[in-house]
Amino acid sequence: MQAIVDCNSFYCACERLFQPQLQHAPVVVLSNNDGCIVSRSDEAKQLGINMAIPYFQAKDLIEKNKVHAFSSNYHLYGDLSWRVMETMRQLAPPGCVEVYSVDEAFINLDHIPAESLQDYCVSLKKKIETWTGISVSIGVGPNKVLSKVANRLAKKSKLLTGCIVILNDTKKIQTALQNTPIDDVWGIGYSYSEKLKTYGIHTAYALSIKDLSWGKRFLGGVPGMKLIRELKGMHSHDMQTPRTSKKMIATTRMFGRTVSEWQEIEEALATYATRTAEKLRRQHSAAYGVSVFLLKKTPPQTDISHYHHGRQVSGYVKLDNPSNLTPDIIKAVVALGKSLFEQGELYKKAGVILSDFVPDNALQTNLFVAPKDQNRKKLMNVIDNMNAAFRDDILKFATSGTQKNWKMRSERRSKRYTTRWDELCLVR
Amino acid sequence: MSFIDTDPNEGMATQQINKKFQSAQIIQANATGFGAASDDFMERGIDLNEQLIRNKPATFFFRVNSDAMLGAGIHVGDILIVDRSLTPSSGKVVVAVLNGEFLVRRLQIQEHSISLVPENKRYGTIQVAQLEQYSTWGVVSFVIHSL
Numbered sequence: 159m160q161a162i163v164d165c166n167s168f169y170c171a172c173e174r175l176f177q178p179q180l181q182h183a184p185v186v187v188l189s190n191n192d193g194c195i196v197s198r199s200d201e202a203k204q205l206g207i208n209m210a211i212p213y214f215q216a217k218d219l220i221e222k223n224k225v226h227a228f229s230s231n232y233h234l235y236g237d238l239s240w241r242v243m244e245t246m247r248q249l250a251p252p253g254c255v256e257v258y259s260v261d262e263a264f265i266n267l268d269h270i271p272a273e274s275l276q277d278y279c280v281s282l283k284k285k286i287e288t289w290t291g292i293s294v295s296i297g298v299g300p301n302k303v304l305s306k307v308a309n310r311l312a313k314k315s316k317l318l319t320g321c322i323v324i325l326n327d328t329k330k331i332q333t334a335l336q337n338t339p340i341d342d343v344w345g346i347g348y349s350y351s352e353k354l355k356t357y358g359i360h361t362a363y364a365l366s367i368k369d370l371s372w373g374k375r376f377l378g379g380v381p382g383m384k385l386i387r388e389l390k391g392m393h394s395h396d397m398q399t400p401r402t403s404k405k406m407i408a409t410t411r412m413f414g415r416t417v418s419e420w421q422e423i424e425e426a427l428a429t430y431a432t433r434t435a436e437k438l439r440r441q442h443s444a445a446y447g448v449s450v451f452l453l454k455k456t457p458p459q460t461d462i463s464h465y466h467h468g469r470q471v472s473g474y475v476k477l478d479n480p481s482n483l484t485p486d487i488i489k490a491v492v493a494l495g496k497s498l499f500e501q502g503e504l505y506k507k508a509g510v511i512l513s514d515f516v517p518d519n520a521l522q523t524n525l526f527v528a529p530k531d532q533n534r535k536k537l538m539n540v541i542d543n544m545n546a547a548f549r550d551d552i553l554k555f556a557t558s559g560t561q562k563n564w565k566m567r568s569e570r571r572s573k574r575y576t577t578r579w580d581e582l583c584l585v586r
Numbered sequence: 587m588s589f590i591d592t593d594p595n596e597g598m599a600t601q602q603i604n605k606k607f608q609s610a611q612i613i614q615a616n617a618t619g620f621g622a623a624s625d626d627f628m629e630r631g632i633d634l635n636e637q638l639i640r641n642k643p644a645t646f647f648f649r650v651n652s653d654a655m656l657g658a659g660i661h662v663g664d665i666l667i668v669d670r671s672l673t674p675s676s677g678k679v680v681v682a683v684l685n686g687e688f689l690v691r692r693l694q695i696q697e698h699s700i701s702l703v704p705e706n707k708r709y710g711t712i713q714v715a716q717l718e719q720y721s722t723w724g725v726v727s728f729v730i731h732s733l
């Protein structure tokens with residue numbers, strides 16, 4: 159059997175852990191730059207605050223109901239995410255935990271006898287909550303798709319299910335699928351769910367009784383076939399090895415305000431390039447592909463009810479030799495950015511994307527890499543280690559600048575209680 | 587401090603590195619005479635984390651902001667190491683949450699009541715009346731105090 163463990167309102171739970179006075183208060187967390195609502199406590203959901211809507215749209219509701227709104231505190235969430243995942247890794251047999259996102263992980267439960275599944279999940283849930291202070295919901299099914307179905311039902315009626323749903327027989331699976339709208343099936347996006355509805359398929363159950371060949375034809379080929387196969391209770395997704403390397407790494411941010419000067423854009427791009435190269439080195443990859451995009455601010459529209467997306471310009475370059483060294487990435491990114499930049503335009507967002515990866519170790523043993531590169535690699539190691547030890551990017555490349563006027567807005571960020579000595583929680 | 591080694595041999599191709607490796611012992615013997623023997627006893631230095639953090643995912647730090655536990659050697663400005671995986675039993679020093687506020691006190695569990703006992707005469711014992719307003723956040727396992 160396969161389980162998915164999913165943290166309940168994860169970002170809100172992280173905030174509450176160190177602000178216990180908010181335990182039963184409505185809480186929301188805003189995305190980068192305080193743009194959208196990305197996490198809601200149950201109390202906030204009950205007030206009718208929707209997910210992923212822009213903050214300004216919910217502002218009235220938030221102020222009227224004294225909802226506590228936080229800017230994203232990624233240092234805190236990242237640390238607590240690690241704790242939750244590490245707790246699971248310590249409790250499950252080696253190699254059984256597959257981290258799926260910041261607040262979700264699959265656990266292979268093939269080693270647990272069927273009759274002990276419930277007890278196992280109860281004790282796992284309790285341990286995670288005791289150790290980390292983060293509450294979770296657990297869905298269990300014969301495969302990943304059905305574990306997701308189970309998890310959704312567990313979250314939907316927390317009191318009734320105790321946040322644990324186990325789909326271990328055909329009858330339970332059938333009922334669960336009938337209670338799952340097609341929109342809520344894992345992997346079914348908006349366009350597919352609209353398409354399926356035109357075929358009269360409104361529930362996961364209706365899809366599960368279709369033939370595999372139907373899925374291959376109408377649901378995007380092999381992935382659609384696999385999805386139907388799993389809904390039927392058969393196995394098809396193999397457990398991935400933990401921490402599979404990403405195929406693409408990006409750092410994109412809204413600027414805190416609109417920016418028009420090249421120098422400021424250059425600083426921002428160099429900083430994003432530095433971040434992205436760091437992420438790349440962490441997964442021991444090197445990239446051939448470097449892309450940059452800039453998002454222009456559009457002039458105010460007459461119809462203000464629409465939330466207009468700006469015009470985007472982007473460029474791609476393929477490096478002669480794959481690299482994960484910050485200076486190489488900065489050089490390519492800045493050159494690309496410069497070719498895209500137009501004087502007199504206002505910009506509100508920029509991004510750096512690295513792609514076309516090769517393993518980093520292939521580089522290190524390459525006889526043709528010039529000695530100069532080996533030294534630079536050592537330098538990158540030193541910089542990474544020092545930045546990890548001292549924080550706040552104590553060492554950086556001069557292009558990144560030191561002013562950062564364009565820096566993200568995060569007015570309501572809580573303290574970084576678990577990663578900074580000078581921001582520890584006070585106790586009386 | 588010099589973090590960057592400026593060894594001119596750095597960056598050699600793999601074959602050369604292998605060669606260097608083979609002759610490493612001889613070079614060392616030439617340079618230091620008997621010195622090589624101590625290398626056999628090299629080990630990692632003492633790591634405070636091993637002693638102070640028994641269960642990393644469950645261990646958190648707090649900063650003390652009161653003298654209520656002076657008698658237990660907990661001063662203003664000290665750092666508490668709190669292990670949430672330890673069972674909060676009677677007599678343990680804990681970080682507690684009472685009415686939404688973090689407190690460090692000695693936990694006393696009797697048959698029908700819980701009290702938070704300070705170790706400073708200027709503070710009174712807190713009887714926890716309503717349990718729904720109370721929770722034990724974690725057990726204090728160590729205190730870091732600067733002299």
